[in-house]
Amino acid sequence: MDAELVERAVRGDREAFSLLVERHYDFVHAVAWRWAGNVTDAEDIAQDVCIRLGSAIRGFRGTSRFRTWLYTLTLNAARDQRRRRVRDERKLAAYASDQAAQGTPGGEDEDRQEALWTAVRTLPEKQSDAVLLVYAEGLSHAAAADVLGCSEATISWHVHEARKRLRILLGKEAV
Numbered sequence: 536m537d538a539e540l541v542e543r544a545v546r547g548d549r550e551a552f553s554l555l556v557e558r559h560y561d562f563v564h565a566v567a568w569r570w571a572g573n574v575t576d577a578e579d580i581a582q583d584v585c586i587r588l589g590s591a592i593r594g595f596r597g598t599s600r601f602r603t604w605l606y607t608l609t610l611n612a613a614r615d616q617r618r619r620r621v622r623d624e625r626k627l628a629a630y631a632s633d634q635a636a637q638g639t640p641g642g643e644d645e646d647r648q649e650a651l652w653t654a655v656r657t658l659p660e661k662q663s664d665a666v667l668l669v670y671a672e673g674l675s676h677a678a679a680a681d682v683l684g685c686s687e688a689t690i691s692w693h694v695h696e697a698r699k700r701l702r703i704l705l706g707k708e709a710v
Contacts, residue, residue, distance in 0.1 A: 570613035665693035
């Protein structure tokens with residue numbers, strides 16, 4: 536059914552586009568949540584994906600499954616949001632420094648899993664993406680490679696390197 540809806544949406548059928556968004560919104564939101572780690576950012580990313588989808592759908596050529604293409608669109612939106620957040624945090628830190636403020640929030644202990652996913656989000660982008668696709672999304676290395684547009688061996692290498700970094704960041708017992 537997706538193939539027919541996509542074909543109609545590519546031709547400009549608004550009803551088909553609306554049905555596609557409705558049908559895949561929960562999927563987009565779930566992926567965004569795993570990448571962002573909080574509901575507010577996930578909602579922003581999902582909304583951004585829906586907006587981008589409006590213009591991007593006409594560029595869908597059907598060389599991959601629609602869901603795989605949607606993964607890529609969602610990953611790009613999550614990466615953009617992450618870059619914006621890092622940029623904004625740097626600006627805020629510079630402002631706090633200028634104001635001689637000690638803007639460190641009080642530290643509440645997070646459970647191990649939350650600490651792990653938080654650490655994953657600090658990894659280099661390609662490693663973080665590979666780990667999130669394989670472990671959070673449950674994709675095979677081959678499917679993750681398809682989403683990221685690289686080889687299966689590259690995914691395996693990124694996951695391996697990420698595990699090494701996470702062992703350092705979290706201590707050996709955590710990974």
